[in-house]
Amino acid sequence: MLTEKSTDPIGVFDSGIGGLTVAAALQNLLPSENIFYLGDTARVPYGGKSRRTVERYSIEIGGLLLAERAKIIVVACNTASALAVPRMKEMFKVPVQGVVAPGAAAAVASTKNKTVGVIGTRATIASGAYEHAIHSLDTDIRVISVACPLLVPLIEEGMFEDKVTNLMLARYLAPLLSAGIDTLVLGCTHYPLLREAIARTAGPAVRLVDSAENCALAVKNLLEKNTLNAPPERLGKLDVALTDATERFLRTAAKALDLDIGDVSLRSVQNIEKS
Numbered sequence: 200m201l202t203e204k205s206t207d208p209i210g211v212f213d214s215g216i217g218g219l220t221v222a223a224a225l226q227n228l229l230p231s232e233n234i235f236y237l238g239d240t241a242r243v244p245y246g247g248k249s250r251r252t253v254e255r256y257s258i259e260i261g262g263l264l265l266a267e268r269a270k271i272i273v274v275a276c277n278t279a280s281a282l283a284v285p286r287m288k289e290m291f292k293v294p295v296q297g298v299v300a301p302g303a304a305a306a307v308a309s310t311k312n313k314t315v316g317v318i319g320t321r322a323t324i325a326s327g328a329y330e331h332a333i334h335s336l337d338t339d340i341r342v343i344s345v346a347c348p349l350l351v352p353l354i355e356e357g358m359f360e361d362k363v364t365n366l367m368l369a370r371y372l373a374p375l376l377s378a379g380i381d382t383l384v385l386g387c388t389h390y391p392l393l394r395e396a397i398a399r400t401a402g403p404a405v406r407l408v409d410s411a412e413n414c415a416l417a418v419k420n421l422l423e424k425n426t427l428n429a430p431p432e433r434l435g436k437l438d439v440a441l442t443d444a445t446e447r448f449l450r451t452a453a454k455a456l457d458l459d460i461g462d463v464s465l466r467s468v469q470n471i472e473k474s
């Protein structure tokens with residue numbers, strides 16, 4: 200059944216470009232949907248900022264997505280999901296889907312020895328959002344979390360296969376591996392771009408949980424539940440808007456994800472922090 204909003208886009212938001220991993224997973228799973236992706240490149244990174252600031256930015260970006268007629272808002276940023284999704288759900292009338300809950304559910308389904316590792320930005324790890332979401336499903340699971348603040352800049356430099364990146368991964372993952380995790384949540388939307396290097400460092404005994412794929416599945420369910428799906432016969436497109444004209448990493452990520460991007464435009468945001 201089609202409704203008035205069926206042909207409106209899925210609004211996807213990230214602090215920058217990393218959320219394109221979620222856009223790619225959405226395109227694979229829901230090829231007939233139009234996707235409008237908004238990267239807050241003027242204010243990235245969110246990963247070291249306070250809850251208050253991340254909430255304020257996220258609500259502002261959510262408003263910009265609604266101005267594009269978004270029928271659902273996908274928060275394709277782990278930091279914003281961990282810190283701002285509850286407030287966004289209160290504020291917006293359209294469904295809001297973050298990446299934390301689907302990632303946590305996938306980790307619970309994956310772990311056999313009930314020992315799960317989580318890696319993410321400082322703000323995501325400090326929020327305890329993954330522990331909370333995992334423990335709401337199974338209180339017996341041990342969750343060990345490590346903030347990996349240097350991974351985002353390495354990824355943005357395109358250093359997917361690099362000695363320095365491997366060295367940092369070995370250092371960040373060491374406490375998780377010695378704790379005996381069998382499941383590792385990639386709790387940052389940039390990390391799927393580093394999947395191969397992470398898998399190599401973690402070894403074959405550790406299953407990787409990718410927030411992008413699990414979020415796409417949750418969006419599919421949400422669209423079905425709210426009868427918001429696009430007509431199945433059409434081929435959707437991906438349009439991108441940024442809050443600052445920083446296209447370099449956009450091209451790197453689009454190439455790595457094999458993404459076909461339509462229009463790239465600019466949007467302005469009000470609350471630029473003075474540094």
Ligand code: DGL
Nearest residue numbers: 214244245246277278388
């Ligand atoms: N998108 C952020 C995340 O998934 C990483 C980049 C940032 O720190 O803003 O946590």
